[in-house]
Amino acid sequence: xxxxxxxxxxxxxxxxxxxxxxxxxxxxxxxxxxxxxxxxxxxxxxxxxxxxxxxxxxxxxxxxxxxxxxxxxxxxxxxxxxxxxxxxxxxxxxxxxxxxxxxxxxxxxxxxxxxxxxxxxxxxxxxxxxxxxxxxxxxxxxxxxxxxxxxxxxxxxxxxxxxxxxxxxxxxxxxxxxxxxxxxxxxxxxxxxxxxxxxxxxxxxxxxxxxxxxxxxxxxxxxxxxxxxxxxxxxxxxxxxxxxxxxxxxxxxxxxxxxxxxxxxxxxxxxxxxx
Numbered sequence: 001x002x003x004x005x006x007x008x009x010x011x012x013x014x015x016x017x018x019x020x021x022x023x024x025x026x027x028x029x030x031x032x033x034x035x036x037x038x039x040x041x042x043x044x045x046x047x048x049x050x051x052x053x054x055x056x057x058x059x060x061x062x063x064x065x066x067x068x069x070x071x072x073x074x075x076x077x078x079x080x081x082x083x084x085x086x087x088x089x090x091x092x093x094x095x096x097x098x099x100x101x102x103x104x105x106x107x108x109x110x111x112x113x114x115x116x117x118x119x120x121x122x123x124x125x126x127x128x129x130x131x132x133x134x135x136x137x138x139x140x141x142x143x144x145x146x147x148x149x150x151x152x153x154x155x156x157x158x159x160x161x162x163x164x165x166x167x168x169x170x171x172x173x174x175x176x177x178x179x180x181x182x183x184x185x186x187x188x189x190x191x192x193x194x195x196x197x198x199x200x201x202x203x204x205x206x207x208x209x210x211x212x213x214x215x216x217x218x219x220x221x222x223x224x225x226x227x228x229x230x231x232x233x234x235x236x237x238x239x240x241x242x243x244x245x246x247x248x249x250x251x252x253x254x255x256x257x258x259x260x261x262x263x264x265x266x267x268x269x270x271x272x273x274x275x
Contacts, residue, residue, distance in 0.1 A: 035092040050087055051080075057099060058083040061106050065114075075110060082109030133158060134168040210268075217267035225260040232257060 031053070037046035058079040066072045086102035137157050141149035151169070155162040218226055224246070231237045231245065239257075243250040 031098070032092070035090070035098070038087070039090070039092045047087060051083065054083055054087075054099070054102060055080070057102065058106055061103065062110065065110060075113070078110050078113040079106050082106035085109065130160075130164060130168040134165060213268050214264070217264050220267055221260055221263060225256060225263075228253060228256050229260055 031050075034046045034050050034053075037043035038050060059076055062072070062075045062079040065075050082105050083102060086098070086105040089105070090098055090101055134154055137154050138149060141153060141157060149157070151162055151165050154160075155165045158165070218229070221229075228242055228246070231242045232239070237245070239250045239253045243253045246253070
């Protein structure tokens with residue numbers, strides 16, 4: 001039944017006291033009048049009444065996403081924005097049920113919210129959309145083949161360059177994250193934060209100052225003594241090999257090493273008895 005017939009039936013039955021107007025007919029006529037008042041005459045009160053009438057629809061659609069990580073109040077608010085957009089875009093003259101028009105508009109607003117606002121790290125919109133396409137393709141191919149697809153299979157399925165697939169897979173890692181201060185329970189029963197598990201004190205940092213000091217001290221030694229130290233402690237040659245290389249006895253190499261080490265200890269300020 002079109003709206004003209006509905007209005008005519010409503011008026012006729014209202015004039016006839018022996019008949020009652022069916023509820024659905026009254027509701028349809030009332031909604032049409034509200035839409036005409038809002039769309040053609042800019043009646044804000046009519047708009048508010050329409051919002052009140054269709055908010056249960058928006059809440060029902062929002063409840064589909066209550067198990068996500070986003071607060072339910074935020075999702076309802078986004079659904080409300082979708083409802084307002086649907087009211088503003090609905091063409092009352094073209095006919096058609098408003099709810100049929102509003103549902104995809106509200107769901108589209110919610111999906112855009114999750115696409116644009118629920119990512120833990122900033123990711124360009126194009127990368128987000130491609131990441132969602134790759135995720136859906138992974139689900140489809142996993143169901144089809146019974147195993148996770150490779151990047152090459154995803155690229156062929158989506159007809160994308162494999163570099164774009166890798167970029168999308170990387171982007172999906174930015175969807176969810178966790179604070180470094182969040183509590184974490186370790187396997188040994190102890191507790192702490194995620195930050196406690198990242199990094200450690202680098203013991204080699206203490207060697208930086210020693211390295212600078214030792215380099216300066218080595219500069220005070222004769223060239224031959226430095227060469228002997230390098231061959232012994234860097235190249236890890238034996239005293240006999242060093243002696244053959246330089247052309248002296250092994251005993252002389254031993255005395256030169258001991259003398260050089262004592263001199264280095266003196267230059268860096270270590271007591272002579274430290275070995």
